[in-house]
Amino acid sequence: MELPAHHPFRSAKAKEQYLALYDLRAKQWPIPSETRMVETSYGQTFVRLSGPADAQPLVLLPGYQANSLLWIPNIAALSARYKTYAVDNIYDIGRSIYIRPLKTPGDYVNWLDELFTALALKEPIHLMGISYGGWLTCQYALHYPQRLGKIVLLAPAAVLPLRLEFMMRGLLGLVHPRFFRAFFYWVLEDGANHEESPSQRLMEESIDDMLLALRCFRLKAEGPPKVLADNELQGLRVPTLYLVGENEKVYPAQKAVQRLNRVAPWITTKIVPHARHGLNTTQAELVNEKVLDFLKQP
Numbered sequence: 001m002e003l004p005a006h007h008p009f010r011s012a013k014a015k016e017q018y019l020a021l022y023d024l025r026a027k028q029w030p031i032p033s034e035t036r037m038v039e040t041s042y043g044q045t046f047v048r049l050s051g052p053a054d055a056q057p058l059v060l061l062p063g064y065q066a067n068s069l070l071w072i073p074n075i076a077a078l079s080a081r082y083k084t085y086a087v088d089n090i091y092d093i094g095r096s097i098y099i100r101p102l103k104t105p106g107d108y109v110n111w112l113d114e115l116f117t118a119l120a121l122k123e124p125i126h127l128m129g130i131s132y133g134g135w136l137t138c139q140y141a142l143h144y145p146q147r148l149g150k151i152v153l154l155a156p157a158a159v160l161p162l163r164l165e166f167m168m169r170g171l172l173g174l175v176h177p178r179f180f181r182a183f184f185y186w187v188l189e190d191g192a193n194h195e196e197s198p199s200q201r202l203m204e205e206s207i208d209d210m211l212l213a214l215r216c217f218r219l220k221a222e223g224p225p226k227v228l229a230d231n232e233l234q235g236l237r238v239p240t241l242y243l244v245g246e247n248e249k250v251y252p253a254q255k256a257v258q259r260l261n262r263v264a265p266w267i268t269t270k271i272v273p274h275a276r277h278g279l280n281t282t283q284a285e286l287v288n289e290k291v292l293d294f295l296k297q298p
Contacts, residue, residue, distance in 0.1 A: 003099065007097065007218075008097060008098060008217055008218055009216055009217055009218070010215075010216060010217065010218055014215065014216035014217075015216070017212070017216060018093075018212060018213060018216040018217070019095070021209065021212060022067075022069070022094070022095065022209075025069050025205065025209065026048075026069060028069075028072050029048070029050075029069070029072060029075065030072065030075065030076045031050050031075060031076050031079055032050065033048050033049060033050040034048075034049050035047065035048050035049070036049065036119075037095070038115055038118045038119060039118060040090070040111055040114040040115055040118060041100075041110075041111075041114060042090055042098055042099065042100055042102060042107070042110075042111045042114070043090055043096065043097045043098040043099040043100070044090075044096060044097045045087065045088065045090050045096045045111075045115050046068070046087075046088040046094060046095035046096045047068070047085050047086065047087050047088070047115075047119065048068050048085075048086045049083065049084065049085055049086075050075055050079040050083075050084045050086070051078075051079035051080070051081075051082055051083040051084045052079075052082075052083060053083065054083075055081065055082050055083040056082055056083065056122065056124075056126065056149070057082065057083050057084075057085060057121045057122055057125050057126065058078060058082035058083065058084050058085070058125075058126040058127075058128060058295070059084075059085045059087065059116070059121070059125060059126070059127050059128070060074075060075075060078075060084060060085065060086045060087065060128050060129075060133075061087055061089060061127070061128070061129035061130070061133030061134075061136055061137060062086075062087070062088075062089060062092075062129075062130060062131075062132075062133050063129075063130045063131030063132045063133050063134075063157075064092065064131060064132035064157075065092065065093060065210050065213065066092070066093070066131075066206070066210075067088040067089070067092065067093055067094030067095075068086035068087055068088050068094065069086075070130070070206070070280070070281075071084075071086050071280070072202065073198070073199070073202065073280060073281050073284035074280055074284055074287065074288050074291075077285075077288035077289075077292065078288065078291070078292070081292060081295075081296070082126065082295070085119065085121070087115070089132075089133065089136075090102070090111055091108070093209075093210075093213040093217055105139045105226075106143075108136055108139060109136075109139050109140050109143045109144070112136065112140050113140070113143075113144055113147075116147065123147050123148075123149075124147065124148055124149030124150075125147055125148055125149060126148070126149045126150050126151070126152070126295055127140060127141070127148055127150075127151045127152075128151065128152035128153075128154070128291065129151075129152075129153065129154070129156065130154035130155060130156075130280055131154070131155055131156065131157055131250075131277065132157050132225055133156075134153040134154055134155065134156025134157060134158060135156050135157045135158040135225035137151050137152075137153060137156065138151075138153065138156060138158045138228060138232075138236060141236055141238045141240070142232060142235050142236065145237060145238045148238045149238075149239075150238060150239040150240070150241070150294065150295055151236075151238050151239070151240050151241070152240075152241045152243070152291050152294065152295070153240065153241065153242045153243070154243050154244075154279060154280055154287070155243070155244045155245060155248055155250065155277055155279060156242070157225035157250065158225060158226075158227060158228045159227065159228070159233075159242075159251065159256040159259060159260060160227060160251035160252070160255060160256050160259065161227055161251065162250055162251060163249065163250065163251055163252075165249075166187070166249055166250050166251075169182075169183045169186060170183055177211055180207075180210075180211060180214075181207055181211070184203075184206075184207045184210070185203075185207075186249060187249050187250070187276060187277045187278070188203050188206075188276055188277055188278035188281075188282070189203075189276060199278075199281045199282045199284070202281050203278065203281065203282075230263045233260065233263045233264045233267075234263060234264050236264060236267065237266075239268075239294075240264075240266075240267045240268065241267075241268045241270070241290070241291065241294040242256075242257075242260055242267055242268065242269045242270070243270050243271075243272055243279065243287060243290060243291075244256055244257065244269075244270075244271055244272065244279070245271070245272050245274075245275030245276045245277060245278075245279040245282075245283070246271050246272060246273045246274060246275055247274070247275065247276045248275075248276055248277060249276055249277060250277055253271055254271070257269045257271060268294060270290055272286060272287060272290075273286075
């Protein structure tokens with residue numbers, strides 16, 4: 001089937017409207033960067049590159065309904081030591097353009113492996129993902145550990161089943177924008193009580209961006225981020241750091257850490273105080289510090 005020129009947007013007007021906001025947000029990227037549109041068999045993937053050209057690569061995967069700009073609070077610190085590659089996931093909102101559906105974990109892994117090859121990344125590659133991006137990081141590490149150095153998982157959708165309350169609130173959020181905003185306040189809120197704080201501003205902007213994306217993009221099915229079985233967690237033999245917010249709403253943080261410590265005790269686990277699901281934003285300095293400390297260890 002021939003795809004329209006405005007694919008994956010609902011219309012040419014929707015594409016223009018969304019990308020205008022995207023480009024406005026991109027002006028907040030705090031350090032020099034270059035962008036590339038990379039061809040894979042699944043379509044074109046948009047990547048933003050920062051950091052020293054000869055440094056070890058660190059690939060950053062955002063969560064569901066997010067894009068590479070999610071890493072604005074972290075990118076300066078991470079790019080001081082690494083060549084960072086912030087990705088607009090091909091199946092989600094942003095500048096990437098899929099041309100065929102990704103239906104299975106294997107599709108997602110193959111797309112990512114094609115991307116790494118097309119970028120000619122120097123191995124070993126460090127890989128970091130948050131939420132849905134954390135699940136994808138796990139999947140890639142299970143299939144291609146030989147290409148990786150270390151992986152970092154920020155509240156990945158892979159350790160415990162989603163809370164029933166999370167799912168119910170999320171479904172309600174699809175009914176009306178007011179409920180949608182309330183849902184994400186509940187999930188991300190830690191910066192919400194400081195109206196003038198940078199994290200509060202970024203949270204407000206990210207919710208506005210997601211609401212616009214729902215109006216502008218054609219909805220498509222995502223591969224479900226299934227919880228990893230015990231044998232899969234035990235298969236994560238790449239050095240791994242797991243970070244989760246103390247007040248995580250997707251699943252109980254303490255139970256997640258307990259499961260990892262029991263099933264795969266070689267995984268480094270840390271709970272970030274005073275944080276929920278948006279820990280990379282509301283506790284950016286602490287998260288940056290813990291990630292860099294882990295990556296520099298021999």
